Amino acid sequence: MNKIDRKLARRSYRTKQSIGARMSEYLTYIWRPVTGGRHAFPIAAKKTPPGETVTAFCGAETDAAQLHDRSEVDWIREETCMRCWRILAARMSRHHPRM
Numbered sequence: 001m002n003k004i005d006r007k008l009a010r011r012s013y014r015t016k017q018s019i020g021a022r023m024s025e026y027l028t029y030i031w032r033p034v035t036g037g038r039h040a041f042p043i044a045a046k047k048t049p050p051g052e053t054v055t056a057f058c059g060a061e062t063d064a065a066q067l068h069d070r071s072e073v074d075w076i077r078e079e080t081c082m083r084c085w086r087i088l089a090a091r092m093s094r095h096h097p098r099m
């Protein structure tokens, strides 16, 4: 662990301490390049077994299997879903006015 990593680890620890559990739900999402774009999904989607449907923040639905086994090529090929992006940005600015 280098100096910067330690600094970041300390900072994120403090952030969690001061803001508390309420904050964590707003940081628990993942971006995944699934059919039709790179969407943001709640982190729980990662644990959803293949065959079940997961829903992105914008409402797009996909098989949970789509969240796994994605290559770098998929990331380059798919465009970021702007609806997901805006929804997350709005959540962020509500909780971090300066970001």
Ligand SMILES: [Zn+2]
Pocket: 038, 039, 040, 056, 057, 058, 059, 060, 081, 082, 083, 084, 085
């Ligand atoms: Zn989306």
